[in-house]
Amino acid sequence: MRIDPNKCVACGNCTYVCPMGAIYIDPVIKRATVDRDECVECYACYNGLSQEHLNPVMVRTMRKIFQTLRLRFDPEPDVCPTAAFTPEDLAWPRIVRRAFSDPRVPHESTGVEGRGTEEVKTNDVTGRVKAGEVGFTIEFGRPGVGVWVREIQEMCWALAKAGVDFEKKNPITSLMKDQASGTLREDILNEKLMSAIVEIKVPIARTEEIIRLVWDVEKRIDTVVALGVGARCDEHGVDREVAPILEKLGYKLERAKTNIGLGRISNAVAQAQKQPNQPELVTR
């Protein structure tokens, strides 16, 4: 994202809407400026403010006159009065920022739709995490914090070394040049994202080991990491295998999402087990 200095009147409205704090009023040129390193191309500034098309010279002059009278002439707080934002045509690798930071754009750069994941929350439909396995979502970054791809790289290397399975239909996995070693493409390492999620699964017996590994890497990287755990319930709707491990590690358990499988049966095992006259369940 760029701000046209010829149009900007330094009203400061946009500095409040940028979730990364990447817009500041440059004291030298007295115009709003985007810190290109910190900007994650989320377009919250461009889409979040209404664009008026007032004449910048007129607005600056009025602001100066009002200032000398110790009064203020400010636009409404949700407006860029001079339509000063100028989105760039993003090229590789910078376009990766946008794919992970603006939830409204598909992942053209990764080949996967959404920020975004297949996630264990759809497991009853997809059958990804099977009995005896545990699925993890390891989420990096937040608005105001973000994450450099090189920090995600640290985690991917550690996880690959531990021999985990990376979810194939995940945007981060799609950006790996070598899944066996968890190595991401070098040309994206210096890109900053609002947030991103790595998805893996392992046998339940490795739950504690993986959580401790994530804790260890988290200490070495400069972002926030949120860990999600997906497990299959037994026939009574209860998880008796993974929950005790999490509680032992100090987590207070909250069941976040329960998927009861009212979706298209798309996994091979379920298809094979389907009775000949059993109707297929489809949600719309």
Ligand code: SF4
């Ligand atoms: S809202 Fe528009 S005019 Fe005001 S500081 Fe930002 S870019 Fe400049």
Ligand code: SF4
């Ligand atoms: S595109 Fe997003 S991160 Fe970049 S300046 Fe605008 S609001 Fe801030």
